[in-house]
Amino acid sequence: MKIERKPSTALLPTPVVLLSVAGHGKEKDNIITLAWVGTVCSAPPMLSVAIRPSRHSHRLVDAAREFVVNIPRAGQLGKVDLAGVWSGAEHDKFAELGFTARPAKHVAAPLIDECPINIECVVRHQLDLGAHDLYLAEIVAVQYDEDVLDARGHVKTSALEPIAYVEGEYWSLGERIGSYGRAAKALKTEKK
Amino acid sequence: MKIERKPSTALLPTPVVLLSVAGHGKEKDNIITLAWVGTVCSAPPMLSVAIRPSRHSHRLVDAAREFVVNIPRAGQLGKVDLAGVWSGAEHDKFAELGFTARPAKHVAAPLIDECPINIECVVRHQLDLGAHDLYLAEIVAVQYDEDVLDARGHVKTSALEPIAYVEGEYWSLGERIGSYGRAAKALKTEKK
Numbered sequence: 580m581k582i583e584r585k586p587s588t589a590l591l592p593t594p595v596v597l598l599s600v601a602g603h604g605k606e607k608d609n610i611i612t613l614a615w616v617g618t619v620c621s622a623p624p625m626l627s628v629a630i631r632p633s634r635h636s637h638r639l640v641d642a643a644r645e646f647v648v649n650i651p652r653a654g655q656l657g658k659v660d661l662a663g664v665w666s667g668a669e670h671d672k673f674a675e676l677g678f679t680a681r682p683a684k685h686v687a688a689p690l691i692d693e694c695p696i697n698i699e700c701v702v703r704h705q706l707d708l709g710a711h712d713l714y715l716a717e718i719v720a721v722q723y724d725e726d727v728l729d730a731r732g733h734v735k736t737s738a739l740e741p742i743a744y745v746e747g748e749y750w751s752l753g754e755r756i757g758s759y760g761r762a763a764k765a766l767k768t769e770k771k
Numbered sequence: 772m773k774i775e776r777k778p779s780t781a782l783l784p785t786p787v788v789l790l791s792v793a794g795h796g797k798e799k800d801n802i803i804t805l806a807w808v809g810t811v812c813s814a815p816p817m818l819s820v821a822i823r824p825s826r827h828s829h830r831l832v833d834a835a836r837e838f839v840v841n842i843p844r845a846g847q848l849g850k851v852d853l854a855g856v857w858s859g860a861e862h863d864k865f866a867e868l869g870f871t872a873r874p875a876k877h878v879a880a881p882l883i884d885e886c887p888i889n890i891e892c893v894v895r896h897q898l899d900l901g902a903h904d905l906y907l908a909e910i911v912a913v914q915y916d917e918d919v920l921d922a923r924g925h926v927k928t929s930a931l932e933p934i935a936y937v938e939g940e941y942w943s944l945g946e947r948i949g950s951y952g953r954a955a956k957a958l959k960t961e962k963k
Contacts, residue, residue, distance in 0.1 A: 581889070581914040583876060584924070588810045589890050589913040590818050591842065591928075592935050592944060594784055617809015618780045619821045622902035626782050627819055629811045650783065653948055660954035684775060697773070698781050704898065708907065710814035715900065721781040722773040732776070734783075736937045741784050743935055743944060745928045749954060751945035752784060752935060756845055759939045762852035 592743035597649040597662055598628060601688045603642040608680050608689045610672040611636040612663030614744035624718040629711035635667035644702040645686035649694035653740040653751050685719045695724040695739055784935035789841040789854055790820060793880045795834040800872050800881045802864040803828040804855030806936035816910040821903035827859035836894045837878035841886035845932040845943050877911045887916040887931055
């Protein structure tokens, strides 16, 4: 039986990331935790981030047009949560959370050294959708911690410990249950 | 030590969903598996889906401007994988995969009855980003299987068994590791 509910942001699971952006003028570099992010194109590689106009980082992204999307580990969850709850207008999040700002290679934004994946982005489009502004950004470089890549340069997901967001809760990943194009062999054993 | 890699769709984990769309003219209703999806606004609630113009579903979405984003269970993985590999030009995916097309409440697209969450969407914006077209769609209703809601009407994540996509692999979720605004209490025990 289906139960209808009013419209809501029901998509799940979504990624949990730390967006880092350069300070504007005398303001400090800032970090904001986001779950309303997604991949939007493969060539050029692009992602979307949605930020409320009331957030301190919104103004910084508007000024800089560049940012880094850092993928944190589950072991950093306390800091990740605080970076979403705190405002950059009141907290120096890099200093207070003990994160290291490291220069990116291709954008004028710091990356978070302690995060195992750092995605350097340049804003290409911006849309006012209502409660959130949507930034569509081109990925111009990606940096990985050496220990999350295997000998062939592929990402070791289990070493990453990424965080997923589901209805206000943070979740760890469980296990690999299949690969694209090769999971269909399990079909015969599935119930309809 | 950081290793720089060329730009790629490095964001993770992303959701795995089945988009269902009405057939156009004499064509059958279709299903396509997507991982390049994301929440883009909370009010109005909106999500994005990226579809390659070469996909059969791209033309159907262009014609209908409405679709349903269905969230499958890990137990349906074989069908989910085939719905991404197969083309709707060659396969009647509802019939061949054993999925039931059920009328949606507010859009002219069928929902997949066997999926525990069905998000009814109307396209509001479309952007040609390169390899993918991006559709930004308003969520006009959400339907849930009764067994994934608790007595207060909240989603029971563990009952959902959602699928996450990471670098070409499908992953299950592991365990709840915290809640928004309440995970910071773990901060003192974390390593910098």
